[in-house]
Amino acid sequence: MTTQTTQTTQTTQLSPPSPDKNLYEQIADRIQHLIAEGTLQAGDRLPSVRKLHSQWSVSISTVLEAYRLLEDRGLITARPQSGYYVKAALKVPSEPQQSCPPPKAHHVDNSLGFRVICAIRDSQTVRLGAAVPSMDLLPIAALNRLTGQVLRQHQILAHAYDLPPGYEPLRHEVARRLMDAGCSVTPDQVVTTNGTLESVFLSLRAVTQPGDTVAIESPTYYGLLEALEVLHLKALELPTHPRDGISLADLEVVLQQGKIAACAIVSNFSNPLGTCMSDERKQQFVELLAQHQVPLIEDDIYGEVYFEGTRPKAMKAFDQEGLVLYCSSCSKTLSPGLRVGWAVAGRYQAKVEQLKWVINQTTAIVPQMTVAAFLANGGYDRHLRQLRRAYQSQMLRMTQAICDYFPAETHVTRPNGGHVLWVELPPNFDALALYELALQQQISIAPGAIFSPSGSYGNCFRLNAGLPWSEEIDQAMQRLGELIRQQMAGRRIWSQKVGG
Numbered sequence: 001m002t003t004q005t006t007q008t009t010q011t012t013q014l015s016p017p018s019p020d021k022n023l024y025e026q027i028a029d030r031i032q033h034l035i036a037e038g039t040l041q042a043g044d045r046l047p048s049v050r051k052l053h054s055q056w057s058v059s060i061s062t063v064l065e066a067y068r069l070l071e072d073r074g075l076i077t078a079r080p081q082s083g084y085y086v087k088a089a090l091k092v093p094s095e096p097q098q099s100c101p102p103p104k105a106h107h108v109d110n111s112l113g114f115r116v117i118c119a120i121r122d123s124q125t126v127r128l129g130a131a132v133p134s135m136d137l138l139p140i141a142a143l144n145r146l147t148g149q150v151l152r153q154h155q156i157l158a159h160a161y162d163l164p165p166g167y168e169p170l171r172h173e174v175a176r177r178l179m180d181a182g183c184s185v186t187p188d189q190v191v192t193t194n195g196t197l198e199s200v201f202l203s204l205r206a207v208t209q210p211g212d213t214v215a216i217e218s219p220t221y222y223g224l225l226e227a228l229e230v231l232h233l234k235a236l237e238l239p240t241h242p243r244d245g246i247s248l249a250d251l252e253v254v255l256q257q258g259k260i261a262a263c264a265i266v267s268n269f270s271n272p273l274g275t276c277m278s279d280e281r282k283q284q285f286v287e288l289l290a291q292h293q294v295p296l297i298e299d300d301i302y303g304e305v306y307f308e309g310t311r312p313k314a315m316k317a318f319d320q321e322g323l324v325l326y327c328s329s330c331s332k333t334l335s336p337g338l339r340v341g342w343a344v345a346g347r348y349q350a351k352v353e354q355l356k357w358v359i360n361q362t363t364a365i366v367p368q369m370t371v372a373a374f375l376a377n378g379g380y381d382r383h384l385r386q387l388r389r390a391y392q393s394q395m396l397r398m399t400q401a402i403c404d405y406f407p408a409e410t411h412v413t414r415p416n417g418g419h420v421l422w423v424e425l426p427p428n429f430d431a432l433a434l435y436e437l438a439l440q441q442q443i444s445i446a447p448g449a450i451f452s453p454s455g456s457y458g459n460c461f462r463l464n465a466g467l468p469w470s471e472e473i474d475q476a477m478q479r480l481g482e483l484i485r486q487q488m489a490g491r492r493i494w495s496q497k498v499g500g
């Protein structure tokens with residue numbers, strides 16, 4: 001097993017110039033890379049603000065903003081009358097390997113997932129278990145103002161049924177933003193829904209029959225498993241690498257065997273692995289499915305929350321045959337509670353619209369109007385920049401805390417977007433026991449077993465980095481580290497006794 005190191009080739013490269021990043025963020029990224037490389041070491045004094053201003057030809061306020069961002073990321077600290085200093089070496093943990101699930105379709109029973117999520121939701125815990133953004137990071141005041149405006153402007157319409165495909169100005173905004181994901185979609189190809197999960201549910205229902213098998217990433221989002229269960233579908237887990245995504249070789253084998261009716265994945269910064277395939281692999285993936293005429297349900301809920309470069313392409317961008325059913329929402333970027341989502345279902349659109357009508361007739365119009373107004377002129381891009389900055393800082397803080405507090409055998413993902421981390425411990429570790437002990441101490445985590453229909457990943461868990469870093473979270477991470485060490489020490493003593 002590889003141990004934690006302070007350097008990798010991934011972090012030594014300067015990030016590509018990003019049109020979506022402000023100058024101060026690019027400067028902060030460059031300094032972060034210098035810390036990762038070891039050019040700047042713990043305790044080193046950073047160049048003074050004036051010096052960097054003249055050496056790098058940027059304004060004083062830009063340097064100050066960059067230093068503030070590095071403080072947010074927990075990498076540097078300001079000493080009064082003295083300047084800015086590197087806090088600690090940047091630690092880069094080793095990542096989990098490609099998963100290796102059993103090559104067999106499973107009936108899904110994810111009642112454990114539902115129990116776990118209810119416990120996490122209801123308790124007064126440090127919420128590291130549910131993948132929810134902090135309300136402090138969302139533009140709640142602006143959305144509330146817009147809701148008021150909408151109600152005043154549309155006093156009658158606000159109470160009307162809004163038949164599928166849904167509110168046209170929202171569909172227009174969705175189609176416009178999908179251009180950034182490489183998709184050419186018209187507003188009439190979009191249907192609005194009550195969130196991504198409804199889009200996924202309708203899409204699965206549109207392309208499968210009970211008893212069919214659906215190929216999925218392993219591990220995968222537990223909400224997808226719950227949808228498969230309710231629709232009486234079987235799940236075939238495919239080996240998945242945290243960086244490269246689903247194994248195309250394994251996908252090809254199951255396609256050739258004609259075993260699967262559909263494939264369902266989270267395409268960008270997946271939950272829980274944080275995977276984002278390259279464009280090349282995305283294209284191969286879509287083409288492979290098209291050769292076998294197998295539809296793909298694409299959940300792209302995290303696509304706009306990337307940390308480097310530009311927005312990653314959607315799988316839909318490579319869809320020549322209308323076989324990709326694209327699903328997303330504003331739950332991770334604006335408001336999970338407004339329940340505004342959408343689907344672009346290609347050749348299955350009429351079916352999805354009909355199912356939407358049968359299942360719950362319409363999507364409530366006021367939230368759709370509010371979100372449409374925000375997307376049109378609420379400063380969405382500015383908000384996204386702030387949100388990405390916050391998620392990136394929080395992910396970094398959480399990764400550093402894992403390196404500091406968890407045992408050296410820990411592996412953790414290093415996603416370039418989203419806000420969840422997947423933690424893997426040695427094979428005999430019991431993450432469900434950890435979950436229960438942690439919950440007693442008011443800390444929630446999501447145990448690995450809920451992300452797999454075959455009950456794999458008993459030694460893993462998922463952490464939410466969607467919350468602003470705080471003393472409380474730092475202490476919770478320390479406590480988790482202690483609980484992990486205690487369990488591992490107990491197992492070592494036990495196996496020594498059994499062994500002799």
Ligand SMILES: Cc1ncc(COP(=O)(O)O)c(C=O)c1O
Pocket residue numbers: 131132194195196197198221223266270271299301328329330331336341
């Ligand atoms: C991958 C993924 N898909 C869907 C959802 C649910 O999205 P929504 O609230 O838009 O239904 C989540 C929420 O955590 C998620 O992580």
